[in-house]
Amino acid sequence: MTIFEPITGRYVTVNGARTYFDEAGEGAPIVLIHPGATDSRVYRHLLPLLAERGYRAIAPDLPGHCRSYPAQWKPGTSIHDHAEFVDAFVKTVLTGEWPFVLGASVGGLTALDLAAHHGECYRGVISMQAASWTPLSAEAAALLAGRTAAPDAGWTDHLEHAAVASASKKLTSEQEMELRWLQRSTSQQAGKFDGQAWASHDLRGRLGDVRCPVLIVQGADDFLVQDELVDDTVAEMGSVAQLLRVPDIGRYPPFENPEWAAQVADDFMKAVTVTAG
Numbered sequence: 001m002t003i004f005e006p007i008t009g010r011y012v013t014v015n016g017a018r019t020y021f022d023e024a025g026e027g028a029p030i031v032l033i034h035p036g037a038t039d040s041r042v043y044r045h046l047l048p049l050l051a052e053r054g055y056r057a058i059a060p061d062l063p064g065h066c067r068s069y070p071a072q073w074k075p076g077t078s079i080h081d082h083a084e085f086v087d088a089f090v091k092t093v094l095t096g097e098w099p100f101v102l103g104a105s106v107g108g109l110t111a112l113d114l115a116a117h118h119g120e121c122y123r124g125v126i127s128m129q130a131a132s133w134t135p136l137s138a139e140a141a142a143l144l145a146g147r148t149a150a151p152d153a154g155w156t157d158h159l160e161h162a163a164v165a166s167a168s169k170k171l172t173s174e175q176e177m178e179l180r181w182l183q184r185s186t187s188q189q190a191g192k193f194d195g196q197a198w199a200s201h202d203l204r205g206r207l208g209d210v211r212c213p214v215l216i217v218q219g220a221d222d223f224l225v226q227d228e229l230v231d232d233t234v235a236e237m238g239s240v241a242q243l244l245r246v247p248d249i250g251r252y253p254p255f256e257n258p259e260w261a262a263q264v265a266d267d268f269m270k271a272v273t274v275t276a277g
Contacts, residue, residue, distance in 0.1 A: 006048050009067075014089045020067035021060035021093070025051025028123075028269065029099035032059040033086055035129075035252055036106030036194030037159055037186040039066035045258035053266045058099075060089050064190040075190040079106065079201040083113035087121065100269050104128040105251050106194050109201050112214075112233075116203055119212040124272040126265055128217040128253045131229035132236060133202040159183045159191055168221045168250035168257070175256065207236045213275075214241040215268045219249025219256075 007024045022040045024047040032043045040059035050057035061068035062082055064075025076082045090099060100123050103111035108130030115125045160180040164171070167179060183191070214237055218230050227245075234243045244264065254261040 015071045017071040018069045023058045025056050027054040029056045033103030033107030033110045037191035038182045042255045046254040049262035077193045079109045079197045082110040098123045100124050102126040115210045116206045124213040126215045132204045132233040136199050166222050166251040213272045216243045218245045220247050221250035
């Protein structure tokens with residue numbers, strides 16, 4: 001007997017572009033924003049776990065990533081572009097609703113940008129592996145430029161190498177292969193823009209007015225996100241923000257340890273709901 005996964009794929013037009021998204025479950029909605037140079041498949045384990053906990057979990061492919069076409073055939077070139085797309089996607093798919101948002105890496109930066117510019121539209125934001133600004137260290141710049149990979153490696157090899165190096169040190173061989181495959185599914189143009197968006201993003205001075213609850217999650221194995229930048233981010237938001245700093249987690253928490261990520265998200269959303277109620 002064929003057993004189908006409890007995930008449904010759909011298409012919707014957002015800003016004139018054919019946009020793909022996965023969803024699972026019913027209940028309070030939570031929108032999941034994928035990391036750069038990946039797509040919604042990075043959440044394929046997390047979606048059913050959130051559905052089991054009573055949520056409607058929705059994960060779109062950002063414009064130009066995997067199954068989503070870019071508007072006017074141009075992928076977003078900044079984190080704010082991604083955030084404005086997600087906000088338009090939410091207003092299209094979840095008209096009149098007040099969802100939670102969770103994002104990791106580039107998705108985490110996008111979640112913070114949403115909190116800064118559209119916080120009143122979201123019940124709460126979970127930002128993983130992100131900070132108000134994310135300048136590249138010399139080590140990170142060398143890694144993303146491919147200078148630490150084999151000299152004859154191609155562009156996708158550099159991308160895969162950077163992804164695996166910044167992930168959890170406990171990544172299994174199967175997880176590593178899947179993560180590499182996700183990187184291969186992204187167009188070079190979209191992946192390049194994601195890297196540039198990460199390095200140029202800067203929300204400093206704009207987070208003090210955030211009013212929705214925000215959970216910042218930092219996995220210690222991701223050297224691209226530095227402690228002092230995360231601390232500054234939480235301090236600027238004040239009482240609306242809380243920080244969860246954990247070991248053995250890297251750049252892709254919901255992919256690396258989906259059971260743990262589901263519990264963290266569930267605990268946060270329940271606490272926010274109780275407080276709001």
